Amino acid sequence: MPSYLVQVSYTSEAVAALVHNPQDRTGIIRKSIKNLGGKLIGSWLSFGDYDVVLIADMPDNVSAAALAMAAAAGGSLKSIKTTPLLSTEEAKAAATKASESGYTPVQQ
Structure with missing residues (x-):
């Protein structure tokens, strides 16, 4: 099952x-991912541009997009970024295909 990195920023209101009512949102996130056929691998609070980072295995891109859309539609997120992750074997296969693509760069 494909893996995805999901990075989330909350609105200041969220x-x-x-802060007013501290809560662990992991159960809600896990249930949403499970309802879409996926599995939450891990979830972390983070510093910097994103407040929460999670890794999820999802059945496909459509399911990953559905998760992002559902979260964004709730109104408590300033931004959400979903990045597909490739295994080492997939990256190697992609490099092999790239070498066979016949692509040539722009000549200067």
Whole structure:
């Protein structure tokens, strides 16, 4: 099953609500992912541009997009970024295919 890195930034209102009423959102996230046929691998609080980072295995891109759309539609996120992750074997296969693609760069 494909893996995805999901990075989330909360709105300032959502952060204020979490400060006022601290809660562990992992169960809600896990249930949503499971309902879409996936599995939550891990979830972490992070510093910097994103407040939460998670890794999820999802059946396909459509399911991963559905997760992002559902989360974004809730109104408590400032941004959400979903990045497909390739295994080492997939990366090697991609490099092999790239070498066979016949692509040539722009000549200067």
